[in-house]
Amino acid sequence: MHPLARFFNYLKRIEFSLAIQRKHLSEREQVEWYPVWMYELMETDENRNRPYRDTIREAVAGKVVLELGTGRKALWAVCCARAGARKVYAVEANKRAYLESRAYLKVRNIDNVHLICGFSDKITLPERCEVLVHDLIGNIASSEGMIPFIEDAKRRLLTPDAAHIPQRCVTCAVLAEDPTLTLAERSVSYVLRGFQRLDRLPFVRVFGFRQQGALSAPHVFEDFTFRQEQPLQRSVRLDMEIKRDGVLRGVFFFLQIYFNATRVLSTWASTSCWEKPFVRFKQPVRVKKGDHVELCIQSNLSGTPSYSLQLAHQANGSAKRIGEYAWSGD
Numbered sequence: 001m002h003p004l005a006r007f008f009n010y011l012k013r014i015e016f017s018l019a020i021q022r023k024h025l026s027e028r029e030q031v032e033w034y035p036v037w038m039y040e041l042m043e044t045d046e047n048r049n050r051p052y053r054d055t056i057r058e059a060v061a062g063k064v065v066l067e068l069g070t071g072r073k074a075l076w077a078v079c080c081a082r083a084g085a086r087k088v089y090a091v092e093a094n095k096r097a098y099l100e101s102r103a104y105l106k107v108r109n110i111d112n113v114h115l116i117c118g119f120s121d122k123i124t125l126p127e128r129c130e131v132l133v134h135d136l137i138g139n140i141a142s143s144e145g146m147i148p149f150i151e152d153a154k155r156r157l158l159t160p161d162a163a164h165i166p167q168r169c170v171t172c173a174v175l176a177e178d179p180t181l182t183l184a185e186r187s188v189s190y191v192l193r194g195f196q197r198l199d200r201l202p203f204v205r206v207f208g209f210r211q212q213g214a215l216s217a218p219h220v221f222e223d224f225t226f227r228q229e230q231p232l233q234r235s236v237r238l239d240m241e242i243k244r245d246g247v248l249r250g251v252f253f254f255l256q257i258y259f260n261a262t263r264v265l266s267t268w269a270s271t272s273c274w275e276k277p278f279v280r281f282k283q284p285v286r287v288k289k290g291d292h293v294e295l296c297i298q299s300n301l302s303g304t305p306s307y308s309l310q311l312a313h314q315a316n317g318s319a320k321r322i323g324e325y326a327w328s329g330d
């Protein structure tokens with residue numbers, strides 16, 4: 001295993017929190033970016049993998065399956081083949097990962113997985129598939145471009161009643177103080193950020209956002225039931241109540257991934273390979289229990305996903321703009 005995958009898995013095991021940084025990447029840049037250690041982190045993330053495996057085993061026997069983004073070990077394609085799928089089409093846009101998956105399938109003599117190199121919206125298939133499996137889920141669910149790819153697959157590659165694994169994905173927003181980190185966590189995070197100070201950054205990626213930093217309950221920002229048609233332009237306005245006195249520093253996001261009504265992975269309640277994006281404002285704002293904060297987010301998911309976020313603090317009968325941030329990609 002790559003030393004970085006070992007290192008991050010170790011930190012995960014000891015519940016070591018991190019606040020790191022990397023630039024936003026478009027969905028096509030992200031595909032090129034995926035390094036081996038990141039694939040290994042996903043391949044060894046049991047909190048993520050268990051619900052995928054259990055759902056696949058219940059759903060695919062005798063079915064024709066499509067996997068979007070199969071990675072470098074054709075992970076879910078192989079799981080589907082072993083669970084009795086009649087045929088699996090597995091698509092991968094990252095050339096290195098595709099070649100590794102091809103070698104992996106060859107060595108194991110798995111012959112009912114048909115591997116295709118390219119972006120899913122550029123390929124054709126000889127038949128329509130009855131099940132779609134994917135993990136194209138970004139740190140904000142839509143941020144790796146999954147919605148247009150899934151809508152395209154529904155139009156051209158899937159049967160009208162195809163099953164989706166997962167079924168639904170929700171992104172929640174929470175108002176928060178800066179993440180609570182120990183001295184060791186702050187020091188390691190600082191090194192991993194390339195020696196950039198946290199208080200200079202408008203967007204941070206947090207692993208292990210501790211509950212005590214939250215100032216509001218989670219509010220749903222995006223909610224995708226994949227069978228349903230999804231609009232590509234969205235605008236949400238959330239009225240969020242402050243639960244305790246504190247210093248509001250920003251808003252962070254986490255996912256709820258539904259495999260069925262009861263099999264749900266929350267990326268806040270359990271550790272996983274997903275980061276919690278944290279949008280930080282320039283100025284901290286003192287807030288009191290019972291105050292209201294209005295969070296408005298506009299998203300455009302038609303090309304590279306883009307988001308524009310504004311917050312206003314409502315106290316003493318007036319509303320004051322307290323922060324804004326706009327970005328595109330993950």
Ligand SMILES: C[S@@+](CC[C@H](N)C(=O)[O-])C[C@H]1O[C@@H](n2cnc3c(N)ncnc32)[C@H](O)[C@@H]1O
Pocket residue numbers: 030031032034039042043068069070071072075076091092093094097118119120121134135136137149
């Ligand atoms: C989060 S990784 C998941 C890899 C593997 N399926 C797993 O679960 O461990 C997403 C993968 O999808 C690929 N990908 C993203 N969008 C794609 C698309 N539209 N068509 C094909 N591959 C895509 C990326 O290159 C990456 O390998």
